[in-house]
Amino acid sequence: MPSRSTDRGPEPGLTGFGRYAGPATLILASLADGAKHGYALTKDIESFSGVRLAPGTLYEALARLQAQGLIEPVESHDRRRPYRLTAVGAQALRAHLDVQRQVADVGLRRLASGWGNA
């Protein structure tokens, strides 16, 4: 089980993101198949998760992810700057999703044994 984040800084995964872990996960997952700018991120995230990230929340999470080196901006002449996943970001996303999958597996297994298909 992963330990809580501490003052020693973010651990592998997104445990150091606190309440921004949700938006950060969605953004990293969206960028996993290629670079996207803000509007494209919003639309893609809405399509695969049903969550519409508000602009302020999206850019707060983008700034944190960039400051932690998990994503980076791509050179662009357009006003809409795209972002892409870094190798560290891919590793963090994988670690975070592995934990989430464990949680989902345990939850589903217990639901199946305790509640059947109800």
Added chain:
Amino acid sequence: MNAEAEAEAARLLRWYPKTWRTRYGEEFAELLVADIIERPRSKSRTADVIRGGIMARLAAAGLGGGTLEASAQGPASLTALGCCAAVFVSLGAAMWSQLTVGWQWSAPDNAATTVAMVVMSAAILILGVLALAAAVPVLWTAGWRLATGRPRGLLGPAALVLACAVIMFVGARHFGNGWPGTGGHRPGLVPGGIAAFSWASTLSVSSYWAHPGALAGFPAAELAWMAASPLALAGLAGGAAALVRRAELPARVLDFETRIGTAACAAMAVFLGGCCAWLVNREPGNLFHPGAIDAAGAAVMTIALLAARHAARAARLALNRPR
């Protein structure tokens, strides 16, 4: 519609600090315009942008971690910590020096007030030592940078710090001669000179501001000092903050300053504990009755301490991030 959306986006963007707008402004405005066209009357978007802007301003001020580059986050958080500590110590010293006046005349006759004052005195002594320890490496680095001519922009803050420090020292020494405690008949809790200096340097923290009639009876020079000394203190804190931000402090100095800041937070908490013990004491003794200004001061000091702890944590996190 586009023009309206662009105007609305520009209005919303003003919630963010300039540095943030320089970095993200154009792309964020593009996203806002698209969002406004899709959802023209969304109140939740407005609330979200306002919240994000406030968070960005707090982060730029060093009070929030995670969104600045590690190289900028450490100095920003340390300056925020220093400013919070300056507010805390100004109010705390004002309160403490008033109590030492009472002690000069008559020692408290109950254990709770005695313990509270001893605790506050010990904490303020530790804070003084920590402030000196924090100032030395910053002044050394800034002095070295000034001597070697890089980076630019240090001369102004250094001159401001020096000028304000001289004003505070000379002014507090001068007005300290009028310290009421000097009329006392017994040794105080701390040397009279220190208590008098503390009293004079925080003379502006006074409930007399709420009583203009009584204030009008003060000598003009004292009134001028009460108005000028907070400006000098603000200049001292502001100049020191600019020095820390611009001096490109080495990582080991940032680490040292962060440790000092964390220790200062602990000392401030101890001081506040002593202060609260005095405030809630129902029989503090004749010369030690707290007033509304002391309760208000303690409330502001609590906020300053919480903000300082937040800034210290952000500084620690920045130190552990890759640069």
